[in-house]
Amino acid sequence: MSHSDHHIERNSLAAKVEKEVEVKAQKCYQCGKCSAGCPVAEDMDFPPSMVLRMLQTELPANDEKILKSHSIWLCVTCEMCLSRCPMEIDIPSMMDFLRQKSRSEGKENPKAKNIIAFHKSFLKSIKNTGRLYELGLILDYKRQSLNMTQDMALGPKMLSRGKLHIFPEKIKDRAHIAKIFKKTSK
Numbered sequence: 001m002s003h004s005d006h007h008i009e010r011n012s013l014a015a016k017v018e019k020e021v022e023v024k025a026q027k028c029y030q031c032g033k034c035s036a037g038c039p040v041a042e043d044m045d046f047p048p049s050m051v052l053r054m055l056q057t058e059l060p061a062n063d064e065k066i067l068k069s070h071s072i073w074l075c076v077t078c079e080m081c082l083s084r085c086p087m088e089i090d091i092p093s094m095m096d097f098l099r100q101k102s103r104s105e106g107k108e109n110p111k112a113k114n115i116i117a118f119h120k121s122f123l124k125s126i127k128n129t130g131r132l133y134e135l136g137l138i139l140d141y142k143r144q145s146l147n148m149t150q151d152m153a154l155g156p157k158m159l160s161r162g163k164l165h166i167f168p169e170k171i172k173d174r175a176h177i178a179k180i181f182k183k184t185s186k
């Protein structure tokens with residue numbers, strides 16, 4: 001083996017996960033505790049332990065399946081898997097990275113359309129005002145998901161209970177937020 005063989009750069013999704021969010025898929029020994037505790041595993045096409053197994057293979061076909069999966073969009077970042085994992089594998093951060101990667105490569109699962117619409121509206125609200133502006137978020141989400149009538153009756157009720165603000169409150173240091181978005185959208 002030549003000296004340069006030791007430095008071949010891995011180009012797999014697992015290598016990217018390792019580099020970007022410092023999660024080592026190879027540490028997983030498939031005990032299945034994460035999947036057993038995950039509240040949405042039943043609805044996932046691949047439960048979290050399976051996503052890790054697929055990453056471990058470092059096969060382009062499996063990487064593709066992960067980025068096109070519904071699972072990565074169903075994860076609600078509850079951290080149950082992380083609290084159960086004997087190897088302390090940070091699955092929520094990994095899922096977050098996989099969602100961003102899936103979006104940047106245009107591989108979003110079509111079943112995740114509404115979740116992605118919510119995700120976009122949420123980020124837009126934070127980007128514009130520095131904090132979550134609930135009414136703007138709901139309206140923008142409805143516009144993006146074309147789901148205009150669902151939960152219509154809830155809005156006036158929430159407004160009257162002071163749970164929704166008609167106008168957005170802005171934080172003072174919006175330049176800081178702009179910097180974060182600039183950095184993360186690279």
Ligand code: SF4
Pocket residue numbers: 034037038039040041048074075076077078079080081082091092095
């Ligand atoms: S963080 Fe995601 S993958 Fe982990 S248990 Fe919660 S929903 Fe499941």
Ligand code: SF4
Pocket residue numbers: 027028029030031032033034035048049052081084085086087088089
């Ligand atoms: S709990 Fe941790 S070690 Fe066990 S399967 Fe899940 S990620 Fe792998």
